[in-house]
Amino acid sequence: MTGEPTLSGRKAIVTGGAGHLGSGIALALRDQGCRVVIVDRDPAALARFQKETEIETRACDLSDPVACERTFDGIWQTSGPISILVNAAGRIHSAPLVNIAGGAERRHSPAAWNEVIDANLTSVFLATANVAERMASTRTRGVVINLSSIAAEGNAGQGAYAAAKAGVNAATLAWAKELGPLGIRFVAIALGFIDTPSTHVALSDDAIKDWARRTPLRRLGKIEHVTSTVLYVIRNDFVTGKVIEVDGGLTL
Amino acid sequence: MTTLTAIIAEALRLDETKVTDDLAIHTVATWNSLTHIELVIMIEEQLQIQLTEDEIVAMRSVRDIRTVLGQRGVSVT
Numbered sequence: 001m002t003g004e005p006t007l008s009g010r011k012a013i014v015t016g017g018a019g020h021l022g023s024g025i026a027l028a029l030r031d032q033g034c035r036v037v038i039v040d041r042d043p044a045a046l047a048r049f050q051k052e053t054e055i056e057t058r059a060c061d062l063s064d065p066v067a068c069e070r071t072f073d074g075i076w077q078t079s080g081p082i083s084i085l086v087n088a089a090g091r092i093h094s095a096p097l098v099n100i101a102g103g104a105e106r107r108h109s110p111a112a113w114n115e116v117i118d119a120n121l122t123s124v125f126l127a128t129a130n131v132a133e134r135m136a137s138t139r140t141r142g143v144v145i146n147l148s149s150i151a152a153e154g155n156a157g158q159g160a161y162a163a164a165k166a167g168v169n170a171a172t173l174a175w176a177k178e179l180g181p182l183g184i185r186f187v188a189i190a191l192g193f194i195d196t197p198s199t200h201v202a203l204s205d206d207a208i209k210d211w212a213r214r215t216p217l218r219r220l221g222k223i224e225h226v227t228s229t230v231l232y233v234i235r236n237d238f239v240t241g242k243v244i245e246v247d248g249g250l251t252l
Numbered sequence: 253m254t255t256l257t258a259i260i261a262e263a264l265r266l267d268e269t270k271v272t273d274d275l276a277i278h279t280v281a282t283w284n285s286l287t288h289i290e291l292v293i294m295i296e297e298q299l300q301i302q303l304t305e306d307e308i309v310a311m312r313s314v315r316d317i318r319t320v321l322g323q324r325g326v327s328v329t
Contacts, residue, residue, distance in 0.1 A: 136289070137305050139296075181290045 007234065008033030011082045013075060015062055015127050016089030017055075018045035020196040021147065021226055025086050026055055028227035034084065037075050039127070041089075062089050062123035072130035083142035084234055085131045087168075090120040090147065092202050093161050113160045120164035125171065132175065132184060141183030143240075145233055146172050147226075148188040150247050165190070169243045176241030185240035187233045192247025195220040216249030256321070256328035259298050260314060263291035276313035299326055 012029050016022040017038025026036045030053070037056045040046050046057040056079070060071040076082065093116045097108050128144050135142050151158050152165035169188050176186040193199060193211045199220070200208070212219050229246050233239055245251055260275075261268040264282045277283045283291075292308055295301075295317070301324060303311075311317045321328050 139302060178286055179289070181293050 006033040011035045012084035013037050014086045015039045018042050018049050022088035024223040063118035068126040076134050081138050081140040085144045087124045087146045089123045094157050096157050097159050116160035117164050121167040143185040146188040148190040150190050150192050150251050173241050188243040190243050190245045192250040193220045259294050263294045273315040
């Protein structure tokens with residue numbers, strides 16, 4: 001990494017920062033000299049993370065507009081101006097549109113649909129709107145990085161999750177066009193299968209082996225592949241309005 | 253020296269003859285909330301000032317822009 005500019009003096013917010021991917025990104029940013037604040041809805045996980053890392057944390061339900069306004073205003077007051085936002089909050093959800101063997105639940109639950117859209121799309125919208133508006137008002141040039149998924153291309157059995165991530169990708173491009181003149185960049189990183197504890201919870205070992213076999217590089221990605229992409233996007237200030245796939249070639 | 257009329261015309265993709273004091277946001281298709289950002293950036297860069305949020309909100313017409321800049325002591329044609 002000799003010769004690579006550090007991010008000393010930059011300030012960043014990582015949503016979902018108490019999760020495996022989010023915490024990895026927060027630590028990578030901190031190690032590059034960034035002052036980092038993580039936002040997550042899980043107070044217990046935040047407390048553990050803060051104790052282990054001494055990184056500043058804020059608890060917030062990112063699907064609640066009022067809570068978001070309060071949280072991001074507080075962060076801006078104490079730590080602003082923020083020039084990096086990484087939207088890593090979200091959760092995988094698998095359920096088919098129709099389940100003919102589902103008994104009373106033969107259709108995708110509307111409540112589950114709304115929860116998945118809230119967790120994966122509305123949270124990105126609210127966090128981004130709060131930060132981007134403050135960036136614009138203070139003429140802070142910066143970057144918003146949205147963690148997306150190759151599921152956006154339409155994973156069978158993940159309609160809500162796929163729709164949410166496709167929404168994230170589309171919004172990323174729209175916002176890049178809107179706020180590019182102010183020097184605010186937007187990039188989505190569409191992840192394939194990354195080897196995190198969450199992946200092992202969501203998928204069986206056999207399913208993981210199967211996905212690795214289907215991936216041209218024959219393996220899952222590591223958190224380092226995600227963090228290195230985040231750092232690349234931050235450092236290369238001529239990249240905006242793109243969805244970068246980090247998937248070992250799975251979508252080829 | 254670039255005139256305010258020229259700046260506005262370029263930002264809003266209008267012929268300079270269309271830039272009158274009565275021209276206002278949303279009265280022409282090219283002056284909307286998105287191009288307003290470009291207009292603000294161009295005014296700031298060309299005139300080497302930074303507008304406040306209140307000033308940006310107050311700039312609803314060419315006449316308003318002249319008023320804001322006049323209050324700043326910026327001389328424009």
